[in-house]
Amino acid sequence: xxxxxxxxxxxxxxxxxxxxxxxxxxxxxxxxxxxxxxxxxxxxxxxxxxxxxxxxxxxxxxxxxxxxxxxxxxxxxxxxxxxxxxxxxxxxxxxxxxxxxxxxxxxxxxxxxxxxx
Amino acid sequence: xxxxxxxxxxxxxxxxxxxxxxxxxxxxxxxxxxxxxxxxxxxxxxxxxxxxxxxxxxxxxxxxxxxxxxxxxxxxxxxxxxxxxxxxxxxxxxxxxxxxxxxxxxxxxxxxxxxx
Numbered sequence: 001x002x003x004x005x006x007x008x009x010x011x012x013x014x015x016x017x018x019x020x021x022x023x024x025x026x027x028x029x030x031x032x033x034x035x036x037x038x039x040x041x042x043x044x045x046x047x048x049x050x051x052x053x054x055x056x057x058x059x060x061x062x063x064x065x066x067x068x069x070x071x072x073x074x075x076x077x078x079x080x081x082x083x084x085x086x087x088x089x090x091x092x093x094x095x096x097x098x099x100x101x102x103x104x105x106x107x108x109x110x111x112x113x114x115x116x117x
Numbered sequence: 118x119x120x121x122x123x124x125x126x127x128x129x130x131x132x133x134x135x136x137x138x139x140x141x142x143x144x145x146x147x148x149x150x151x152x153x154x155x156x157x158x159x160x161x162x163x164x165x166x167x168x169x170x171x172x173x174x175x176x177x178x179x180x181x182x183x184x185x186x187x188x189x190x191x192x193x194x195x196x197x198x199x200x201x202x203x204x205x206x207x208x209x210x211x212x213x214x215x216x217x218x219x220x221x222x223x224x225x226x227x228x229x230x231x232x233x
Binding site: 031033035041042043048050055056092094104106108109110111 | 151153159160161162163166207214216218219220221222223224225226
């Protein structure tokens with residue numbers, strides 16, 4: 001079965017550079033979530049999108065921005081990179097927001113590991 | 118705001134020992150609860166979920182969890198662990214934000230090390 005695809009898998013950048021991470025959700029999933037997991041840390045929610053609109057915002061720095069495109073893929077743009085941005089960035093998708101059951105399961109991608117030198 | 122607490126940060130067990138990982142959440146409304154597992158170097162995978170109904174839910178690989186509403190708990194259990202269960206386990210709670218959109222909050226994780 002198709003899974004959540006993230007690219008690139010690994011990325012090395014210098015301080016103050018920019019980086020873009022991409023996420024392709026499972027087909028027919030219209031909701032995308034971004035999480036940041038620092039070394040030895042739990043996943044921290046950054047931002048989510050539903051039907052190309054931002055649906056929730058977490059601890060995303062102002063230097064970061066994201067969007068969801070018409071094909072439902074999402075991109076996380078990170079500028080003025082800092083050493084502390086080194087982390088594993090996970091994308092997850094789910095099949096929509098308002099469900100009778102009250103919740104949908106998030107399926108996670110393999111993550112993009114960003115190293116800032 | 119909702120929060121999730123996992124009491125044990127690091128658990129070391131011998132193979133065949135029984136496992137129980139604690140998870141408590143803080144949220145006044147209806148919640149949906151999950152346990153995710155992250156094997157070394159891999160991404161998060163769903164272990165089991167509770168939406169409604171029987172509070173004792175069974176997941177993959179012999180894991181189960183019990184939702185106790187009065188204690189705001191959703192502890193994960195396995196009668197006999199294997200070396201291959203070595204991983205980090207995250208409890209998560211799913212609620213709705215003010216806009217009605219789904220919001221998932223993770224606990225800090227418990228690292229389980231199983232010694233052969």
